[in-house]
Amino acid sequence: MQENGQKVAYFSMEIGLEEGMPTYSGGLGILAGDTIQSAADMRVPMAAVTLLHRKGYFFQKLSADGWQTEAPAEWAVEHFTREQPSRVAVQIEGRTVHIRAWKYEVKGASGYVVPVYLLDTDLAANAPADRELTHYLYGRDLAYRLAQEIVLGIGGVRMLRALGHTAIKKFHLNEGHASLLTLELLDEQVRNRRGDGITTADIAAVHEQCVFTTHTPVPAGHDQFPMDLVKRVMGEHDAFIHKDVFCCGDKLNMTYLALNLSHYVNGVAKKHGEVSQHMFASYLIDSITNGVHAGQWVCPAMAELYDRHFSGWREDNFSLRYALSLPKNELLEARAKAKNALMDFVNRENNAGMDGEALTFGFARRATSYKRADLIFTDMEQLRKISREAGKFQIIFGGKAHPNDNAGKELIKHIFAAADALRNDIKVVYLPNYDMAVAKLLTAGVDVWLNTPQPPMEASGTSGMKAALNGVPSLSVLDGWWIEGCIEGVTGWAVGANHRQAEQPSDRANDAALLYAKLRQVAELYYGDKGRFCNVMLHAIALNGSFFNTQRMMQQYVLKAYFE
Numbered sequence: 001m002q003e004n005g006q007k008v009a010y011f012s013m014e015i016g017l018e019e020g021m022p023t024y025s026g027g028l029g030i031l032a033g034d035t036i037q038s039a040a041d042m043r044v045p046m047a048a049v050t051l052l053h054r055k056g057y058f059f060q061k062l063s064a065d066g067w068q069t070e071a072p073a074e075w076a077v078e079h080f081t082r083e084q085p086s087r088v089a090v091q092i093e094g095r096t097v098h099i100r101a102w103k104y105e106v107k108g109a110s111g112y113v114v115p116v117y118l119l120d121t122d123l124a125a126n127a128p129a130d131r132e133l134t135h136y137l138y139g140r141d142l143a144y145r146l147a148q149e150i151v152l153g154i155g156g157v158r159m160l161r162a163l164g165h166t167a168i169k170k171f172h173l174n175e176g177h178a179s180l181l182t183l184e185l186l187d188e189q190v191r192n193r194r195g196d197g198i199t200t201a202d203i204a205a206v207h208e209q210c211v212f213t214t215h216t217p218v219p220a221g222h223d224q225f226p227m228d229l230v231k232r233v234m235g236e237h238d239a240f241i242h243k244d245v246f247c248c249g250d251k252l253n254m255t256y257l258a259l260n261l262s263h264y265v266n267g268v269a270k271k272h273g274e275v276s277q278h279m280f281a282s283y284l285i286d287s288i289t290n291g292v293h294a295g296q297w298v299c300p301a302m303a304e305l306y307d308r309h310f311s312g313w314r315e316d317n318f319s320l321r322y323a324l325s326l327p328k329n330e331l332l333e334a335r336a337k338a339k340n341a342l343m344d345f346v347n348r349e350n351n352a353g354m355d356g357e358a359l360t361f362g363f364a365r366r367a368t369s370y371k372r373a374d375l376i377f378t379d380m381e382q383l384r385k386i387s388r389e390a391g392k393f394q395i396i397f398g399g400k401a402h403p404n405d406n407a408g409k410e411l412i413k414h415i416f417a418a419a420d421a422l423r424n425d426i427k428v429v430y431l432p433n434y435d436m437a438v439a440k441l442l443t444a445g446v447d448v449w450l451n452t453p454q455p456p457m458e459a460s461g462t463s464g465m466k467a468a469l470n471g472v473p474s475l476s477v478l479d480g481w482w483i484e485g486c487i488e489g490v491t492g493w494a495v496g497a498n499h500r501q502a503e504q505p506s507d508r509a510n511d512a513a514l515l516y517a518k519l520r521q522v523a524e525l526y527y528g529d530k531g532r533f534c535n536v537m538l539h540a541i542a543l544n545g546s547f548f549n550t551q552r553m554m555q556q557y558v559l560k561a562y563f564e
Contacts, residue, residue, distance in 0.1 A: 006047040006115075008562050009168045010036065011156055011178035013148070014057070014137055015050045015116060017104055019437040021080050022056030022073040023118070025137055026366045026400070027462055028215055030436065031550075032174055033106075034293035034462075036116060038550035040108030041295075041315070044558060047165055049156040049178075051148060052077065052102055052118035053137045060400045060433040066416025068367075068401050068409045080104060081118060086162035090155045092147050093233055097133065098125045099155045101163065109295075109315055117159060119151055138402065146225050146233050149254070153180030157188075170562050172211045173262065176223050176254030182206055182261040183239055190238075198238045203245060203261070211561045212262035214255060214285075215459050217275040218370075223254040259283050264561040268460040269481045275456050286560065289481055290460040291553040294320070294545070297466040299444035301337035305330055317551040320469075323541035328534045335471055335537070342445025345438075346396060352429040354394055359526045361475070362446030364398035364434055365463055367408040373397060374411055375452040376519075377418040378512035384425045386516060390523035394427040395450070396442060398434035439463070444470040448522060451476035452495065452515060464492075468544035471537040475518055477511065485544045492540060493518045 014029035015036065024030060032050075039046045056073025063069070081102035089098050101117040108114070121133045133147050156178070160168065171181055189195075189202035216222065227240075230252045239245045247256045259265060259280060266286045267273035273287025295314045298306065306313045309326055313319045343356045354360070365371055376383070376395070387393055397415055401408030412430065419428035431438055443449065449467035451458075451474060458480035465481065467474060473492035476482045486494045496514045525533050 005167060006045045006165050007167060007169045008039075008044060008046040008172060009157075009160055009165070009170070010039070010046055010048040010172045010174060011152065011181060012048070012050050012174035013152060013177035014053075015048065016436055017106070017116065018080070019435060020075060021104075022059075022075055022435070023050065023053050023137070025057040025402075028175060030439075031290055031292075031462060034291070034296060034550045035174075035554065036106050036114050037108070037293045037296060038291075038554040040106045040112050040114040041110075041551065042554055042558075043108065043110065043112045044114075044554060044562070046114045047160060047168070048106075048114060048116040049152065049160065050116065050118055051134045051137070051152055052081075052120040052122075053135065054120075054122060055135045055139075057137045058400070058403065062412065062416075062430065062432045066413040066430065068412055070403050077102060084117070084163060086159065088155055088158040088162050090150050090158070091235055092130065092133075092150055094235070095127060095130065097121055097130045097147075097151070098123050099151060099159060101159050117156075117163070119155055119159060121151060142225060142229060143233055145223070146229065149177055149180055149223070150234055153178045153182070154184045157181050157184040169209065170211055171209055172213070172557075172561070173258050174213055175215050176212075176258050179223075179254040179257040179261075180234075182210060182245075182257060183237055185209060185261075186239055186245075198242060198245075200244075203242065206261050207263050210258070210262040211557075212258040212265045213268065213288075214258075214265065214276055215268055217267075217272055217279070217459050218457055224248075225252045225254075226250060227252060255280075264564075266561070269484065271456060271480065271483050272459040288553060288556045288560065289484060289548065290462050290465070291547075291549040291551070292462050292465045292469065294469055294549045294551065297440065297443065298469050299338045299341070299440065301334040301341075302444065302470050305334040317549045318546050320546035321542045323471075323545070324538050326538060326541075328531065328538075331471060331534060331537060332530075338444040338470060339447070340445075342396075342441045345441050346429060346431065350429050350431065352427060354396075354427050354429065355392070358427075359391060359393040359448070359523055360446045361393060361395045361448050361450045362442050362467070362472075363395065363450040363452075364431070364439065364442055365451075365461070367399045367401040367412050368405055369407045369411065370454040370457040371399075372452045372454055372508075373399070374414045374418065375508065375512055376450070376515060377414070378509065379516065380418065380421060382516050383422065386520045386523060387426050390520045391527035392426075393519075393523055394429075396429050396431060396446060398431040398438060398442060400434060439466070443467045443472065446472055447526065448472065448492075449474045449476070451482065452511070453477055453479050455479040465544065465548040468540040468548065471541050473536045473540040475515075475522055481548060485548060487539070487543065490536065490539045491543050492536065493522060
């Protein structure tokens, strides 16, 4: 029976399931949703666990000068999910916190279902503060965050068992937020053998059950909690005395907990795997490059084109390699429809006055300093000169800053100021409240996808993959997935060379100069040789769209991690 026959449990703090459910903040959550969709398509026996974020990841409001403020993103839980009858409980600061689950079904191409359980502490039996523990994604203070991770990890395993999922062989931790599930698995081992205390055999058994994917190459990006806070919030645990489980002295480092108790660990791009191996040298870290769900992210006009020429591409994403045979006139017609849909939206919602004939760049991701969304504005006069001499272009931005990231908020303000300064020469617009629906329009509707992170801080990135599926090439710094996806002048264009290491930070002024040189080259090609530009679009689909998808990614997880 499918319902309780799942062999893989996938845990993620956030999962992007559909536009009306603001249960994600950005790339990590969207990746999780795409992963689960491909698991359903491929009939992988999986169940997923996350938190029910009743207040969502905030509704972004931008003032006239670009300052971000946040409001709760309310949504109708009962419209999308079904409450489950089971209840479980965890201990937080000595209190019993009761948990329920809401079920969302992800249906695959053949009708196969992967259940997603969203954990919720908003129950009358809980104290008022505990009722809000699952409300806010990445909200409030360290104690709140740790309590959420107790609910996700420990509560998540208990909920799966209560719902009858007893056949699970692998627990996939999508980032370190779910690491506390390993403690519950250790406790299960002790209970099952009616023992007293954790043994090395218990640790080995849990080690064989866990798979860990790390997503951040930045040391500060790994969750850490002072041990005095840990003991206050979750109490004592036998695992604390085991140095092969807890390695970090006066702090609980969720990444090390996951590393110590997982038999397979991977980064999310080849370069990220190398960076992670350097960061955690005593562990064996593989890499499985991220992907995106093709059926989810190909826009209607391009999907219709693919259906006419290689039907079955949804079931076999590799068949997109035949895109090189697409007639260029039909490609241009489909691309024009996608661009017009974007222009209609942007001009209607933002009164932007954007030109559907002008070369259009897209840049949308979390607004934070290392993403360097404002690198392109380093030399405004150089931008004006390129627009005058090589051809008119315009830029569409989007993305939220974390509520506590003032540097990210200042970055958005800087883009607003640049847009104002350039208004007579280059149209620049920043789309507020960037979400899945806007992402679908933007990644499909621009002409070129722009990405300028500070190397090597981009673990993977997936927006450029969505763009490639729609025939949109990238102009990007060589970091994350683009190191693998870029064939210069064939699938897109690189900014700089792939030679920097973590200890050799890039020079901003030099990177900006390299960006301007490529920007000029792209504009000249776009206006001067439409046939060659079409060739780049076709290769973006055939080489990148056919490979950088979650179908290929899930096949690798199945072979390397789940059923090896």
